[in-house]
Amino acid sequence: MPNPLATPLYRQLFWLASFGFAIAALALAESVFSLNTVAGFAIGFAALLPSYFWVRGLAHGLPIFPIVSLYYLNTYALPLVIGHPGVLKYSESDRLIAAGTTIGYLLLATAVWYSITAARWSPPSRYTGFAENRTGGIFIVFLAVGCFFVSPLPWKFLPDLSPEVQSALKMGILGLAILSAAVLGFQWGGRRLSSTGKILFSGFLALYIAIDASGLILHGAFSLILTIAATYTLARGRFPVLLLAIAIPILALLHLGKWQMREAYWTDRPKPFPGYVEYYLDWGGYGLKELGIGQDEMATTRKTQRASAIERASVIQMLLLVQTKSPDQVPYMAGESYTMIPELLVPRLIHPNKPWSHEGTYRLAVHYGIQNRQQTRKTTIGFGPLAESYANFGFPGVAVLAILMGFISGRIAVWGEGLPITSFRGLFGLLTLTALMQTESTLGVMLSSWFQGTMALVGVRLLFMRSLSGPVRETPPRPIATSALRPRRPIPSPMS
Secondary structure, eight states: OOOGGGHHHHHHHHHHHHHHHHHHHHHHOSOSSSHHHHHHHHHHHHHHHHHHHHHTTSSOSOOHHHHHHHHHIIIIIHHHHHTOHHHHTSOHHHHHHHHHHHHHHHHHHHHHHHHHHTSOBOOOSEEEEOOOOTTOHHHHHHHHHHHHHTSSHHHHHOTTSOHHHHHHHHHHHHHHHHHHHHHHHHHHHTTOSOHHHHHHHHHHHHHHHHHHHTTSOOHHHHHHHHHHHHHHHHHHSSOOHHHHHHHHHHHHHHHHHHHHHHHHHSSSSOOOOOOHHHHHHHHHHHHHHHHTSOHHHHHHHHHHHHHHHHHHHOOHHHHHHHHHHTTTTSOOOTTTTTTTHHHHTSOTTTOTTOOOTTHHHHHHHHHTTSOOTTGGGTOOOOOHHHHHHHHHHSHHHHHHHHHHHHHHHHHHHHHTTTSOTTBHHHHHHHHHHHHHTOTTSOHHHHHHHHHHHHHHHHHHHHHTOEEEESOOOSSSOOOOOGGGOOOOBOOOOSOO
16 A cells, blocks of 8 residues: 555654654653563564564555554553553552553464465456545545534534434544545645645645534544544655644643633533634633643643543553453453444434443443443543453453454455555545544444444445546555565455
8 A cells, every 4th residue: 555665764754653652651651670661662562563564565455453553552551661540550460461461462463464464465457436636526525524514504404304314424424524534634645635635625624623623522633633644644654744733732722721611611501602713712712821820830730631641541551450350359241341232333223222332331331330320421431442352251352352353454454455545445444444543442432433434435435436447556566575475366355
């Protein structure tokens, strides 16, 4: 998928990011010479290994698993190194067992993924997709429609639609909008987007984020920016410095002021919505006030906010929780958090009473005594698929999850090898990547998001895509190490 001529750029980026993480981790480390630091760096090595194989040209296709595994740097490795409060509650031996579990999971998944992606696969003679359009084409249209459906306007024009139809329509369109933003970021990074396309993309992206974040939940905006940054970097071989330089300070300022905004607009008697311009001016004002508080208060506030940010990013404490309690104190769940997944894949239009996608998370929280059922309605705790697999079946569950993750990400990666990102296979790979990047979510949330996006993508395929000549390679073949040379094999094409 990436440009082989830019392979040195990917290698430079890999080493730059690796050393940057190591230096930052050591600077933040509670103790440079400790078992926590060694364990954290061992997890970091396992998390970076798939990316190393890919940038060296030893693995092929869209780097789905390499990107997903990088999330284990800040969710598992970094909390150990810096001495996250939720981690330090457990004994040193418990931390080492959790670190060993994480490393074993990553290495097993990497082995399965690499066994599939090490060989080069032949692209089909024809493929289904969109012809390249330098102005963004239909992806700009999907993003613009997403801006409309993320707002309250559609339901004012269509008040008679049932909640089930509204939910299905909104989720499908917003899924396409997010996928389109990821594609446009890839095209921009690959220098395949014209000046007009860049202007349209930037405008609709800013509008989408402004409307989406107005609900005072910034997670969606942060996730979308990170997704676009990832696809841009994948195509260009370097980070989108301008995008991050603009987006991160603005979102950080809004993050500082969101608590005062919630106090004003989430109360029993909320303030009336004044309009988007005045609303964001107020929000920015609250954020600036937080920056202008006294020095002592500022130090305390920043410390609290940093702890809060780390708390939100870290997931390893949930693995520690389930490993120290099960099976001695709390029995394994034996698949209880997975049983609702088949129901989650049925559209709410057909099954109005189906469980919410976070039902598995709620069951985990109640089973381990973190929350009661009433509390789950207000707060959702991120367990992550790794902790969930252990909570259900112990170490065998972790092994099965690793094999599934490696196999699925590997097969989908090579299924689209040699085809442009605008092909159905390329889009399906990108959709799979965005679903698996939710490393703080349970398997039910991942699969529900992936399945809804897939259904929307299949609909787009039937309505808008056409058959195009192939094989189409966006660039000449990448150099392959001698040890990775294998016979070319065709891939079955069940979906196109």
